[in-house]
Amino acid sequence: MTEQEFVDIVPQLRALALQKALSYPSASDWADDVAQDSLIKMWALRESVSSRQHALGLVATMARHLTIDRLRKEHTVGLEQARNIAATERASERMEEESYGKWLDKALKKLPPTEYQVLHLRQVEKLSAEEIAAIVGISPRSVGTLLSRARKRLLEQIKKGKCL
Structure with missing residues (x-):
């Protein structure tokens, strides 16, 4: 042409x-x-x-x-931009975890002492119902009842949005 x-x-x-x-x-x-x-x-x-x-x-x-x-x-997202996004997300996740941790501490403090102790021994220390019963001085069946009540109270607080 x-x-x-x-x-x-x-x-x-x-x-x-x-x-x-x-x-x-x-x-x-x-x-x-x-x-x-x-x-x-x-x-x-x-x-x-x-x-x-x-x-x-x-x-x-x-x-x-x-x-x-x-x-x-x-x-296209640049490498520096991707790093900033990832850092922001990690910071946000840490803040959420801290917030949930604080909420859980408040919610646990509201539990009756025996329920708190039974829940702590079961969830944190991973003890069996018989071991918890021996420590607290109650029957293994009562351990199950107290665990159920403690979990139910926490669930109710979650549903109501208390301590958030």
Whole structure:
């Protein structure tokens, strides 16, 4: 394709490149840039272009690829940005854990002393009902009843949203 032939079809090539770029979401801000870049690349290839149809096909493909490249770059999160996001999430998780820990401490302090002791021996120290019964001085069956009551009270506090 000669320079004059290329100059003659530039408006048509530009319109096609612009149309291809605008066919993608959020490309309206830089669609003109994509069209311009497509025409620059076409100018460099003009000698190897055999016909008007060939030029139209090439510019459409170039515009599509350039648009996709831009969209990918927009959605790529940089390494530093990813580190900041991860650090923020870890800090947020630590704050939540501390908040839950404080809530649990408050909720446990509200339990009657025997229920608290039985719950602590079972959940923290992992003792059996018989071992707890021997320590507290109650029957193993009472241990189960006290555990059930303590857990039920905690569940009620969770449902009511108390101590949060």
